Amino acid sequence: MTGSIAASRLAMLTGDFDRSPAYSGLADRLRLLIAGGRVEVDLRLPSERDLSVALGISRTTVTRAYAALVEAGYAAARQGSGTYTRLPGGRRQAFDRSLTPHTGSDDLIDLSCAAPPAASGLATAYAEAAADLPLYLDGTGYFPTGLPALQQAIAETYDARGLPTEPDQILVVPGALSALMVVAQGLLRARDRALVESPGYPNGHAALRRAGARLVGAPMDVDGWDLDAVGRVVKGAGPQLAYVIPDFQNPTGNLMSNAQREQYAALLRRAGTVPVVDESHQALRLDGRPMPKPFAAFAPDAVTLGSLSKSLWGGLRVGWVRCPVGLVDQLVAARIAMDLGSPVFEQLVAARLLAERESHWSARRERLRAQRDALAVALSERLPDWRFRLPRGGLSLWCELPDHHHAGALDLSAEAELRDVAISAGPAFALDGGLDSFVRIPYTRPEDELRAAVDRIAGAWDAVTHGPAAAGTTRRTRVMVA
Numbered sequence: 001m002t003g004s005i006a007a008s009r010l011a012m013l014t015g016d017f018d019r020s021p022a023y024s025g026l027a028d029r030l031r032l033l034i035a036g037g038r039v040e041v042d043l044r045l046p047s048e049r050d051l052s053v054a055l056g057i058s059r060t061t062v063t064r065a066y067a068a069l070v071e072a073g074y075a076a077a078r079q080g081s082g083t084y085t086r087l088p089g090g091r092r093q094a095f096d097r098s099l100t101p102h103t104g105s106d107d108l109i110d111l112s113c114a115a116p117p118a119a120s121g122l123a124t125a126y127a128e129a130a131a132d133l134p135l136y137l138d139g140t141g142y143f144p145t146g147l148p149a150l151q152q153a154i155a156e157t158y159d160a161r162g163l164p165t166e167p168d169q170i171l172v173v174p175g176a177l178s179a180l181m182v183v184a185q186g187l188l189r190a191r192d193r194a195l196v197e198s199p200g201y202p203n204g205h206a207a208l209r210r211a212g213a214r215l216v217g218a219p220m221d222v223d224g225w226d227l228d229a230v231g232r233v234v235k236g237a238g239p240q241l242a243y244v245i246p247d248f249q250n251p252t253g254n255l256m257s258n259a260q261r262e263q264y265a266a267l268l269r270r271a272g273t274v275p276v277v278d279e280s281h282q283a284l285r286l287d288g289r290p291m292p293k294p295f296a297a298f299a300p301d302a303v304t305l306g307s308l309s310k311s312l313w314g315g316l317r318v319g320w321v322r323c324p325v326g327l328v329d330q331l332v333a334a335r336i337a338m339d340l341g342s343p344v345f346e347q348l349v350a351a352r353l354l355a356e357r358e359s360h361w362s363a364r365r366e367r368l369r370a371q372r373d374a375l376a377v378a379l380s381e382r383l384p385d386w387r388f389r390l391p392r393g394g395l396s397l398w399c400e401l402p403d404h405h406h407a408g409a410l411d412l413s414a415e416a417e418l419r420d421v422a423i424s425a426g427p428a429f430a431l432d433g434g435l436d437s438f439v440r441i442p443y444t445r446p447e448d449e450l451r452a453a454v455d456r457i458a459g460a461w462d463a464v465t466h467g468p469a470a471a472g473t474t475r476r477t478r479v480m481v482a
């Protein structure tokens with residue numbers, strides 16, 4: 001899976017660079033572009049002659065810059081074919097061993113995790129944030145509620161969405177899942193009930209269970225929230241909290257309308273149930289239509305969970321809780337029983353990124369939109385009897401398989417893994433089993449990888465539906481994060 005990058009495009013991305021000496025300034029700039037994902041891995045770089053013309057520098061300078069890149073592990077020269085971008089240590093360094101299935105193949109396309117690579121500009125933000133660090137080094141480095149600059153930057157994102165928020169209402173934690181754990185520890189007593197969506201985010205369910213909650217599921221339709229069912233569950237079970245993902249729900253991709261938010265909030269208010277609203281995918285709107293209001297605009301007692309994992313990068317590990325002022329002390333006490341604060345450096349990086357969030361997010365959206373559309377086209381061509389709705393945002397297609405008497409999503413995902421593509425089957429997202437006629441396919445990889453993945457999935461589907469019953473297939477359970 002390789003392509004190339006034109007000299008004019010690379011020159012545009014490179015921009016101005018340090019000329020003392022020029023080869024090293026150019027190599028540094030290229031290294032940042034590759035490390036930060038603005039120039040993809042496995043791309044053929046322009047010939048030395050073309051790049052020297054595009055940049056108006058000598059060919060020797062480009063030759064030495066390429067040699068420095070190769071030396072640093074960011075490129076490899078292939079005999080007779082050119083210089084290709086790479087990452088030091090190889091691509092597999094970028095993946096966790098417990099998550100990536102062990103097919104032993106470097107060709108694996110891992111779509112089991114619905115999380116995109118880092119947004120462009122991340123490496124630069126890390127490099128620049130180092131300049132902010134000295135200011136903090138004289139203190140203890142412990143910020144159990146968060147770095148004030150980041151609390152402020154996060155509060156401003158709510159102000160901008162029409163939900164006035166004070167920095168003190170923000171508790172910075174390492175990701176939305178941590179945020180949920182803090183809230184669960186802070187709000188739940190043993191054996192309290194918690195309402196969750198089914199299908200829903202499995203690690204969210206696990207976090208609530210570990211906090212001692214008894215989970216009650218409210219069924220999600222392919223089309224959205226069934227508020228009658230929610231009403232019945234709330235009335236019957238009287239849950240202490242309801243864990244809701246209104247923005248591009250994982251895994252269905254559904255977006256809750258303003259009217260539904262209002263109705264949902266009223267239902268919970270009547271029962272004294274606290275809404276715990278996971279907005280992990282909030283920034284990932286892929287069409288031009290305005291987003292509904294934040295759920296908390298309809299429910300002042302709501303606790304909202306946010307994260308930069310999906311809108312910028314999971315590796316930042318920056319998320320937060322936004323809560324009513326009256327809950328802050330209770331949640332800080334719960335947090336302190338788990339950890340004493342998030343790393344200062346990542347918070348500085350996050351504050352910088354949030355200051356320029358619109359440019360990062362619009363680039364991310366453009367990319368995801370192209371990938372979503374490429375995946376949808378490939379699926380419609382190769383698997384025309386599969387059904388899915390094109391979501392207005394988020395990261396995945398939730399696909400319904402046609403009825404088949406002996407093959408389901410678990411068989412398919414096991415067979416697909418043998419063919420070097422990993423996808424998550426519906427049962428992973430179900431509270432009480434079932435959903436074996438669904439698979440989640442994220443559009444978080446480049447288009448050519450997605451097309452190759454669909455070819456392999458189509459082969460796998462053909463094999464499980466036309467081959468012998470897949471009863472003997474070994475299915476491995478594995479860790480799933482996103």
Ligand SMILES: Cc1ncc(COP(=O)(O)O)c(C=O)c1O
Pocket residue numbers: 114174175176177178201204245250278280306307308309314318319481482
């Ligand atoms: C709905 C939802 N909440 C939380 C998370 C975890 O995100 P974080 O990396 O912020 O902990 C995910 C990851 O997929 C998610 O989909």
